[in-house]
Amino acid sequence: MRRNLVTASITLALFGAAFQAPAQATAEMVAAAPSAQVTTQLPRTARPSHYAIDVTPHADKLAFDGKVKISLDVLMPTSSIVLQAANMTFANSVLVTKAGKKLTPKVSVDADNQTATFTFDKPLAAGGYVLTTDYTGVINTQANGLFALDYQTEAGQKRALYTQFENSDARKFVPSWDEPDFKATFDLTVNAPTGEMVVSNMPIASEKDAGNGIKRVVFQTSPKMSTYLLFLSLGEFDRATLMGENGSGKPVEIGVIAQKGKVEQARYALEASRDVLREYNDYFGVPFPLPKLDNIAAPGRSQFFSAMENWGAIFTFESALLLDPRISNVSDQQRVFTTAAHEIAHQWFGDLVTMAWWDDLWLNEGFATWMEGRTTQKLHPEWDQDNVDAVYTSRGAMGRDAYATTHPVVQHVATVEQASQAFDGITYGKGSAVIGMLEDYVGSDNWRSGVRSYIKKHAYGNAVTDDLWAEIDKAAPGKSFVQVAHDFTLQPGVPLIKASASCAAGKTVVALEQGEYTIDRPGKTPLRWHVPVAVRGADGTVARTLVDGKASVELPGCGPILVNDGQKGYYRTLYASAQFKALSDGFAKLPVADQLGLMMDASALAAVGLQPESDMLELTGKVPLDASPNLWQMVAGTLGGIDDMFEGDAKRQAAARKYALSRLSPKFEQLGWDNKEGDSATTKQLRSGLIGTLSGLGDAKVITEARRRFDASLADPKSLSPDLRRTVLGIVARNADAVTWDKLHAMAKAEKSSMIRDQYYGLLAAAKDEALARRALDMALTDEPGVTNSAGMIGSVSREHPDMAFDFAVAHREQVDKLVDSTSRARYYPGLGGNATDPKMVDKIRAFADAHIAATSRRDAETVISGIQTRIKLRAERKPQVDAWLKKNGY
Structure with missing residues (x-):
């Protein structure tokens, strides 16, 4: 199943935009190995x-x-x-x-x-x-x-x-x-x-x-x-x-x-399915x-999933399968392909071989997520020329995995509702990231041999995680594989590798020490992992070791060392100050994936006080105009997050915005509003991303131009290109007055395309204006938007107005319950409060959970509560550091 997961990096979670937990988690901190007796809720007397x-x-x-x-x-x-x-x-x-x-x-x-x-x-x-x-x-x-x-x-x-x-x-x-x-x-x-x-x-x-x-x-x-x-x-x-x-x-x-009348919009998905099926027949070595x-x-839509891997009959909501030439852009094309790649992977991993019980759901979803990324990179390398998609996946999972409310990849599931909650960012994102690390550790050929053997051995049957590990271990003897795999799947959390180096006699000795990266438990005793670590020296030599507590490696020459070469390891790296400065000074020489990993780790570590805020802020100034669009997306996300952090404090926000605009405006001026011949997919996506970020920073010129283009499109819809359409409409909707909102409403009511109509009703729920947000909430309880849009509209309102949306949903719980399937309510209602910055929301969520959520199903509520409390605490600690850096640099 392709779930609609929020996997925002910890940069956005703590620097600015509120932490929104994806569907969460068990409270267990260490899972036992799967037992031979499969969990059941039925007597084992008949079959x-x-x-x-x-x-x-x-x-x-x-x-x-x-x-x-x-x-x-x-x-x-x-x-x-x-x-x-x-x-x-x-x-x-x-x-x-x-x-x-x-x-x-x-x-x-x-x-x-x-x-x-x-x-x-x-x-x-x-x-x-x-x-x-x-x-x-x-x-x-x-x-x-x-x-x-x-x-x-x-x-x-x-x-x-x-x-x-x-x-x-x-x-x-x-x-x-x-x-x-x-x-x-x-x-x-x-x-x-x-x-x-x-x-x-x-x-x-x-x-x-x-x-x-x-x-x-x-x-x-x-x-x-x-x-x-x-x-x-x-x-x-x-x-x-x-x-x-x-x-x-x-x-x-x-x-x-x-x-009827829409099947040609699925032509791209049809051809993609053929290509993916061919690839998987080869990879798995077992015929479809x-x-x-x-x-x-x-x-229609679901706020919880976009596609489902029914064997031979994949179900997909239109937004993840159809490409309407009037509105679809390169991101939509990518979504269609990756959704197909994910669901077709399940035809083997999940359908042909199925997990024995929901404890091992990650065998389905983590593997399909990894195969989706691997296959997209192989068949469409032009979409990820910098090889960074896996970096986003792993760091996104770490943002969730560092909270006390995380859970192991292999988790205990006791109830139907807990099974529903198991479809989360750990199961998908961490599962995928751990597979990527393990494949790198044993080698891609050995990994595939083990996978083929596993599929063949368990075809038409059920399996647990250790069944897969047994086949990989046979294919890669002598690697301590099972120990490493168990460490990363049977216990939760994110390893932290602390690195320092010294150079003598033309050789660099790198000292590595393992701790744990945690967001909300600064005094926590670290868990222990056997961590595969790759260290690259100044001359490009890579040394590999398995860190169990402490380790060291020796590299030729003197100069900057980079830990987690290629960013395939599932851990964060904390460098000694001298090593970080050397990497920062040579930042432009690093591969893009390593630049991105360095920025993401610095941001995350600064967020919890393990690294100075100035380190990350300095890196945002080292990205040149001609740098990879992926790096500029990171800079934009970071600076947009700082802006969110200062929301409600006009003076401090003005200083942060002055710096942010000084960095982002020149890049946007270079790109311009409209596509140029030869623009890559990532360049087109950066253009849209910068327009959105600049509008969020209050850039009047960008907002005015977005409104102008919207008004022009009312007379001539073709004047607004598919690449900019969603961004422009989003800016207009977020900044709408009553007249504009009414225009969008009229467009929604008049639209005959179900897919476009759904988008319009979503836009009506995006307004910053409180009165318009209330109108959207009231509309959500009517028949007009359609029953599959209503819960999503309330969720959209919660992004700008979490207290309003949460209070509204609770006050109308009997009606809202009908808009959300029963096993998802335990995460839906707490999630509405996830963006709150007022600690009173914590009490509201707890009161709701006590009254309406079973004690065994409160993991989502606890995760949202922890996110709110931690964000408030860490922002208070971080703001003075950001203020000081801005003042020092003249802002």
Whole structure:
């Protein structure tokens, strides 16, 4: 699943923009190694092998009828069969023995535990049975279970149905053993309106007219898979295809499916899917096992995820699959490609081989995130010419991982709600960063050999993290691999490598000492890791060592040394002052990835008082006009963060803005407003980024020009290029007065494209003006924006007005609850207060958690609370240092 994660660097988190935790975390500080007994919430007395499901959706009534025949094995004598079911009623339940005897059970439902129990008069003997039952279910309006999405078209409003089952919502569609390691095969039959397309994991086996405007669609039997990967969709769709192959010469039909009239906007995703599938067939060494691979575009949105890896039928919201030439830019193109790369990686890591339980969710998501980055770099190197994407991933994860409320990569999950919270920045970002480090440690060939062996060995089954480590260890003997891997996945936190150097007789000796980088626990006793460290000397020689407490390396010559060569290690580096000065003086000579890593570490360490603020501020002045756009993005983010830190203090903010404008304005003048021939993707993105930052700094010229371009676009939409459209509209919306807001509102109501319409309603929630923000909040509770936009609108208001948004959501909790799926509420409400700078918000969140969040599900609330408290404390400590540097430098 591609989650919508906030992975802002610690620079933004503490220097300025409020810390917004991605979906968080367990409180455990050290996880035990996975046990042989897989966690379950069901008795281990029976196990399914096959489901034959027959469903009839009633989209107009938001309900459906179902019938399921489950082939199962009773593993030990029992008088009841318990499976998972939610919001269902049952009728005509029968159990048939192998001998053909029919047994009629009593059915009882436990709504709290989401189970249905089929109880028999006498104990069932071990053996094979078939359980058949009729049932009814609910069609939801948020993305869980079987759900409906309403969307606007030129022909009027339409409704389509989709399913979303990860992590634990297949039980809302079919009574089942809805846990990852209860794998089975599936036959699906759907009774659907004649004019609608029906899509599932497998190709259609047969289709016939059933009369009364209904057709009966039967799909081919699926491979053995987990319930959360089953998929169904039906609506007025178009489909485009091309042929690929599965790596062993067999054809695979690759398809994209979208609402009628939009499928050509998915053409790029179709071609990207073909290229990615070819790459993965080669990398994994195991052929793609299904005859087709569809990607289904859905209107609307979720504030929590953008795509889902259903086997052979990937679900993707339109904003991550379609490219509308009127509005889409290079960043959209990248998002479409990386989303495809992520979800197709899951077809092996997650679908073919599935984690045994949600403790090892990172096996799915961390690996898919890493494969997404690796594959994008290989197939589209022009998007990351400086090889820095992995630096952003690792440092973004560190910003979350350094808080007390973090958790290990391998984490204990006890409840459905905890499983939902496990989809967070540690699982995705840290998981990916640790894989990148481990691959670098053992070598890419050894790593791939181990991965291939793991996939082949566990195909169609389940695995835990140690199963992967065992195969990597065989492929890379003598590397202490398992010890290193366990250190970084079974305990939380970020290692800190302290480095000092001395030179004598033409040789440099580098002393390395390991501590721990922490944001909110300055007196914490450091954990201990075996850290793979690469040190580059002045002549380019690289020495590698495994730091266990302390270590040293020797390099030829004298001069600056760089720790974490290439920035592939998951740790921060604190240099002795002399070493940092030498690196700073030679900053321009470093590779861009190392420049970026040095800046990010200096910023993070300054934020917690381990390094002077002046070190980072001096680096912002060492970036020349012709430097990489990635470095200028870092400078802009840092200076924008300082501006946020001084919000509400006009005099101090004016000094900070004077310096920020002196650095950023010349770079923007060099770039100009409009694209130039030959501009790289990163240059285009920098242009948009600088426009946004300068407007946030109050640059009147930029704001005025953005408004001018917006006004011109009202008369001639083509006058506003797709590369600038979102940035310009964002500036206009943020600085809107009532007249402008009404213009945006009129555009939203008139728009017929569901994707563009969703963007407009999001813009209405971005205003700094309090009265307009209140109008957006009130609108969010109406039917107008559409039920999948409303929760996001409240979230957008919270970025500028956290107290207003939080108080509003709590005051209207009964209505807001309907806009957020039940397992996400524990993170949604606290997240609304995440940008607060008033310590009173802490009390509000705690009061809400005490009243409405189960004690086992308060990790998100505690993370947000810690972020608010720590930001307030550290900002107070940092402001005088920034003041002093600005004054010293004449600002």
